[in-house]
Amino acid sequence: MKIKNIYKYLFAAILILHLSACNNNTDAEQLFDKTPTERLNIQKSELSQALLSSQFGWKTVYFTDNTVLGGYTHLFRFAQDGTVEMASDFDSDTDVYKSEYEIQLGSTVSLTFTTKNRIHLLSESDNYPIPALRAKGYLGDFQFLYYGQENGEIIFKANRNGTEIRFVKATAADWADLPKNLEMEDNVIGSNERPLFRLLETTDGTTVHKFDFSFSPVTRFAESNSIEAGYSVSYNMGVGYTPTGIVVSPAVEVGGQKLSNFVYNDADGSFTATGTGGVSAVIKYSTKPLIITDDYKVMLQAPQTGYAYINANLATAPTNSALFNSLIKEIHANLPSTQKVNRIQFTFNDAFGESYITYSFTGGKALMYHNFTVQEDAVNKTLILVPGTWQSNTGAIIAEPALLKNIDKEIMNPSGLYVKKEAFKIQFTNNIYTFTSATSNFRMTTYAFQ
Structure with missing residues (x-):
């Protein structure tokens, strides 16, 4: 190749690199051409629009601390005048109540429920389910820090302990069927007509493992420990109720798959979460203890x-x-x-x-x-x-x-x-x-x- 042509190609390459650098600088300048306050105001507007965008509002199953407590379903319908309609399955009162909310600016943008409503039942320190949580309540919060949106969901973190909270778009059925969550609670507890003993059984498509299973309705928390010698896996999980079954957190991980939604079968009282490739987890009854001791x-x-x-x-x-x-x-x-x-x-x-x-x-x-x-x-x-x-x-x-x-x-x-x-x-x-x-x-x- 002639020297003249080599210079031509070098010049062209340098020009392309220069133009690319200019474009990158322009992007960076556009990214940082706003003050922190301006960026927070943009986020505030973004969150406000999102909260008002869902026809039937939003739903979250709030696991305040899934190492000791289960999940509590809350439904929200936000209005532009700063009011919010709310319902929950915290207890048998699933009626809808109106209160006020604000989108507040601090070091970040937060959604704060400023007047008392169902969400505050989880944050009252004098309202606790077990003595170990005395003066701590249900470890919940009423100020949610905004962390953006993903796949149509709004992502928050609780100001109190950093627990992630995801709002998903609610449906008309979510509001109508909320009382069914409490009906499902009886199935999770188990009736006196069912056997007393229960187990969690998992399969990855080839290997089956069995775990004991105990559930506390007071905390909505379940514990499962392997009954097999040399296999020390445990699944301790918070439980949330749904009209058709339960949702658990953390998820039960089987064969590399995370199973969190269990469907109830009234015929035998079982709850089944199904993955792919033969992966599943089943909570079911047994007529005898899994391990009979001396x-x-x-x-x-x-x-x-x-x-x-x-x-x-x-x-x-x-x-x-x-x-x-x-x-x-x-x-x-x-x-x-x-x-x-x-x-x-x-x-x-x-x-x-x-x-x-x-x-x-x-x-x-x-x-x-x-x-x-x-x-x-x-x-x-x-x-x-x-x-x-x-x-x-x-x-x-x-x-x-x-x-x-x-x-x-x-x-x-x-x-x-x-x-x-x-x-x-x-x-x-x-x-x-x-x-x-x-x-x-x-x-x-x-x-x-x-």
Whole structure:
């Protein structure tokens, strides 16, 4: 190639690079030719337009902290005059309420609900579901920092803890069907007509894994731990209700796929999330515990052991069954308002070799004792409490108290109780033991005193 032609091509290449650099500089200048305040005002206008753009408003399932709490569906319909209509499934009140909102400017743009409405129920510090959240409430917020839009969704982060919140466009059905979320709650809790035991079963198309499954309706939180030796995977997740099932956060990850939407099947009470390529996760019932332990054996002989349900601390334990909770409520309904169950305590093999249940109450009601002897069903691994005499706090023999008949009948089930030393603790360092009926949906949670 001639030198003259080489210079021509070099000159052309340099000219192209120069023009490209000029264009890049122009873009950069356009990007930064506005002051921070001007950019915030643009974002404010953008958010305002977005909030007003959806015919039926917006929906979010707000997981305030998915390590301890579930999700709460909120519906919003924003108006240009600064008012917002809102409904939620926080509790049974799914009516629509009007309040005010502002799009505020600070270090960033935020959507703030300035007058009280349903969203504020999640941020009130004196409104908490469990003692561990005392003075913290439901860890929610009413000021959402604006982070832009993606695929038609508005993205926020809670000012309180940085939790991401996504608004999706609501439909007319979302508003009409909101009460169905609370109907679904009963299916998640499980009725007394269903088996007590539940599991989470996952498959990646070839390999199946099984996990125990427990759910607390008070916190809308579920815990699932592998029952397989050498496989230590756990799925702890917040649960939100939908008209057709549940949504969970974090998602259950199976075979590299994240499954978060579970559909309810009323025929068998199961919830199924389906991926692709045979991937799925199913929450379903089992007629027996997934793992039957020998934890009851410590109760068969000396030295003395004790286990107590303490109402003040264990009333919200997720391992209490719905049947057990209903029997406690039944007792309370038949007591004066000043009296409640205080403890139901098992004592095995005291200094005199005797075993008995102590029923104690608040409000000055006297103690009552039910003596029993202990038998073992080694084949089914159950502990059988054979009922004996009832005694008053003075030691006198008394007739069976009608007040305690139904709950005591479950404890003295002739088919026995499964006993399990749980892996978790509740408030104190005492080990937790559960006593579960072999034939009904009765399960009570106790502290061990050994």
